[in-house]
Amino acid sequence: xxxxxxxxxxxxxxxxxxxxxxxxxxxxxxxxxxxxxxxxxxxxxxxxxxxxxxxxxxxxxxxxxxxxxxxxxxxxxxxxxxxxxxxxxxxxxxxxxxxxxxxxxxxxxxxxxxxxxxxxxxxxxxxxxxxxxxxxxxxxxxxxxxxxxxxxxxxxxxxxxxxxxxxxxxxxxxxxxxxxxxxxxxxxxxxxxxxxxxxxxxxxxxxxxxxxxxxxxxxxxxxxxxxxxxxxxxxxxxxxxxxxxxxxxxxxxxxxxxxxxxxxxxxxxxxxxxxxxxxxxxxxxxxxxxxxxxxxxxxxxxxxxxxxxxxxxxxxxxxxxxxxxxxxxxxxxxxxxxxxxxxxxxxxxxxxxxxxxxxxxxxxxxxxxxxxxxxxxxxxxxxxxxxxxxxxxxxxxxxxxxxxxxxxxx
Amino acid sequence: xxxxxxxxxxxxxxxxxxxxxxxxxxxxxxxxxxxxxxxxxxxxxxxxxxxxxxxxxxxxxxxxxxxxxxxxxxxxxxxxxxxxxxxxxxxxxxxxxxxxxxxxxxxxxxxxxxxxxxxxxxxxxxxxxxxxxxxxxxxxxxxxxxxxxxxxxxxxxxxxxxxxxxxxxxxxxxxxxxxxxxxxxxxxxxxxxxxxxxxxxxxxxxxxxxxxxxxxxxxxxxxxxxxxxxxxxxxxxxxxxxxxxxxxxxxxxxxxxxxxxxxxxxxxxxxxxxxxxxxx
Numbered sequence: 001x002x003x004x005x006x007x008x009x010x011x012x013x014x015x016x017x018x019x020x021x022x023x024x025x026x027x028x029x030x031x032x033x034x035x036x037x038x039x040x041x042x043x044x045x046x047x048x049x050x051x052x053x054x055x056x057x058x059x060x061x062x063x064x065x066x067x068x069x070x071x072x073x074x075x076x077x078x079x080x081x082x083x084x085x086x087x088x089x090x091x092x093x094x095x096x097x098x099x100x101x102x103x104x105x106x107x108x109x110x111x112x113x114x115x116x117x118x119x120x121x122x123x124x125x126x127x128x129x130x131x132x133x134x135x136x137x138x139x140x141x142x143x144x145x146x147x148x149x150x151x152x153x154x155x156x157x158x159x160x161x162x163x164x165x166x167x168x169x170x171x172x173x174x175x176x177x178x179x180x181x182x183x184x185x186x187x188x189x190x191x192x193x194x195x196x197x198x199x200x201x202x203x204x205x206x207x208x209x210x211x212x213x214x215x216x217x218x219x220x221x222x223x224x225x226x227x228x229x230x231x232x233x234x235x236x237x238x239x240x241x242x243x244x245x246x247x248x249x250x251x252x253x254x255x256x257x258x259x260x261x262x263x264x265x266x267x268x269x270x271x272x273x274x275x276x277x278x279x280x281x282x283x284x285x286x287x288x289x290x291x292x293x294x295x296x297x298x299x300x301x302x303x304x305x306x307x308x309x310x311x312x313x314x315x316x317x318x319x320x321x322x323x324x325x326x327x328x329x330x331x332x333x334x335x336x337x338x339x340x341x342x343x344x345x346x347x348x349x350x351x352x353x354x355x356x357x358x359x360x361x362x363x364x365x366x367x368x369x370x371x372x373x374x375x376x377x378x379x380x381x382x383x384x385x386x387x388x389x390x391x392x393x394x395x396x397x398x399x400x401x402x403x404x405x406x407x408x409x410x
Numbered sequence: 411x412x413x414x415x416x417x418x419x420x421x422x423x424x425x426x427x428x429x430x431x432x433x434x435x436x437x438x439x440x441x442x443x444x445x446x447x448x449x450x451x452x453x454x455x456x457x458x459x460x461x462x463x464x465x466x467x468x469x470x471x472x473x474x475x476x477x478x479x480x481x482x483x484x485x486x487x488x489x490x491x492x493x494x495x496x497x498x499x500x501x502x503x504x505x506x507x508x509x510x511x512x513x514x515x516x517x518x519x520x521x522x523x524x525x526x527x528x529x530x531x532x533x534x535x536x537x538x539x540x541x542x543x544x545x546x547x548x549x550x551x552x553x554x555x556x557x558x559x560x561x562x563x564x565x566x567x568x569x570x571x572x573x574x575x576x577x578x579x580x581x582x583x584x585x586x587x588x589x590x591x592x593x594x595x596x597x598x599x600x601x602x603x604x605x606x607x608x609x610x611x612x613x614x615x616x617x618x619x620x621x622x623x624x625x626x627x628x629x630x631x632x633x634x635x636x637x638x639x640x641x642x643x644x645x646x647x648x649x650x651x652x653x654x655x656x657x658x659x660x661x662x663x664x665x666x667x668x669x670x671x672x673x674x675x676x677x678x679x680x681x682x683x684x685x686x687x688x689x690x
Binding site: 090097252260 | 474
């Protein structure tokens with residue numbers, strides 16, 4: 001019945017439907033003279049990716065990250081880039097890795113369940129040293145959990161989720177503006193360090209709208225991978241140099257290299273030799289440890305005279321910042337240490353904090369993931385007090401929650 | 411074809427440190443790789459423009475030996491990686507080498523969706539009816555009642571008809587042959603690479619050391635003979651009485667149609683999006 005009526009109906013005039021985000025782009029482009037715009041965290045990620053030169057996105061719909069895919073499906077084709085919706089998250093991470101090997105700056109966005117599916121592919125990108133970025137907008141887990149509620153449950157998974165020992169670069173913004181900035185940084189670091197960089201967002205941040213003033217394109221620093229200059233027969237896909245940052249050729253450029261997920265030698269061919277296997281693993285590790293200063297970013301807020309420090313990341317750090325202001329108002333000397341890079345973990349900054357303060361408060365939306373790292377470092381000073389605030393019911397930790405705990409501890 | 415001298419194959423191989431290869435004596439993979447190389451040698455494609463992508467398994471070890479852009483990926487995902495490469499650089503000829511377990515079990519989802527999209531990939535599926543690399547476990551194409559290390563009492567599951575799966579999913583080129591029929595393989599590979607759309611060739615292969623032993627198939631020559639005697643070309647199927655076709659491997663091009671190709675469609679979409687305004 002429905003089918004027949006559909007046929008007899010006159011076909012509607014095919015007016016080219018403007019994509020929803022059209023006005024936003026127009027605005028943004030004229031706003032290169034920089035007016036302030038109201039923007040969602042997920043939108044900021046999408047526009048950050050575009051400004052960093054991302055030209056390939058493969059993804060699969062999942063709440064609460066979907067807006068990133070929706071925006072890029074409209075924007076990438078206009079710029080000649082590729083947007084493709086794959087059959088699942090596994091295919092998505094594989095497609096962005098393949099595209100990157102062909103020369104693209106690629107990105108995918110997902111949430112908990114999809115992030116779990118991507119873990120093998122993330123490991124592959126790491127062992128093959130292929131630049132790509134995975135945005136994980138965290139929701140409550142485990143499993144399907146609460147798709148539209150906030151949690152910080154993948155702090156440890158983003159470090160250890162993929163099997164085998166592998167390094168991790170993971171960034172964690174706390175505002176919409178920082179979503180934009182750290183997306184650019186994530187793509188830059190992926191290109192520079194030839195690795196899969198993960199950007200962790202909190203669900204609330206992905207969906208929260210804030211006024212942001214994006215920088216002029218001229219002020220956006222974009223890093224692209226170093227290209228080899230040697231003739232093809234000299235090219236080593238995993239060349240050694242002082243800081244383990246080696247050039248990367250793309251498929252189709254005449255280098256005809258081999259890429260494998262098997263343990264490989266410097267040329268990229270599989271090996272079972274102990275010395276070559278050790279070299280490869282060393283290289284992956286040292287790439288991070290030799291460049292730790294470039295990788296670690298940390299915000300120190302009111303820490304100069306602080307006797308109590310709050311250590312928090314993402315949306316929880318926003319609450320912590322408000323708690324600091326409230327406590328300071330009451331004359332309590334509190335500060336906040338906030339990692340923008342959570343992996344590699346800012347060990348040195350945390351050690352210094354532990355030396356300087358008597359009490360450390362660690363609020364987080366999980367059952368104790370950031371605090372494990374503090375506990376790992378706290379043994380340097382056994383008399384400091386460690387206060388944990390943990391919540392996994394989908395609700396945020398409020399400034400008052402932190403202030404109350406903090407006062408109890410004094 | 412046969413008049414291409416052996417030197418050609420030698421030319422296309424990577425020699426440093428790669429040999430001896432991993433395949434057992436009597437394995438069909440070397441024969442199939444030879445056919446692929448002969449097909450490519452007869453075509454006017456720059457080696458720099460060929461990307462060979464594979465998953466995990468015996469046949470998936472092929473790319474490491476050949477002098478192209480080569481990518482040995484994770485289990486089942488070769489088609490997904492290939493999709494990324496092809497979409498970013500559509501001018502590259504992307505050939506996927508995969509096996510029955512790799513492509514139809516763990517990678518089945520990627521196979522059907524790449525076929526549905528009709529993306530211009532050439533998938534060469536080496537079907538040896540078993541998981542050889544891991545020592546002989548049952549695969550989706552292990553025949554009913556055949557033995558495998560995980561089917562010690564005989565396989566109770568029906569086996570997959572890989573070509574029918576690809577046809578059902580919308581692949582625009584589907585063909586089947588066996589490792590015994592090398593000129594046919596070579597022609598099909600050439601045709602599939604030239605075909606503007608998703609192409610799948612199922613090459614029935616012999617695994618004498620594992621599948622052959624478990625199922626008392628004799629040695630490699632016996633299995634070769636079986637491929638010869640137990641297969642019929644598609645062109646002969648209609649002429650033969652049904653009982654002579656029953657249980658045989660039907661060889662030939664099962665579909666060759668021109669459908670809109672995905673990367674071409676995407677290029678059109680880019681033009682439309684840019685015509686709508688915006689962009690850079």
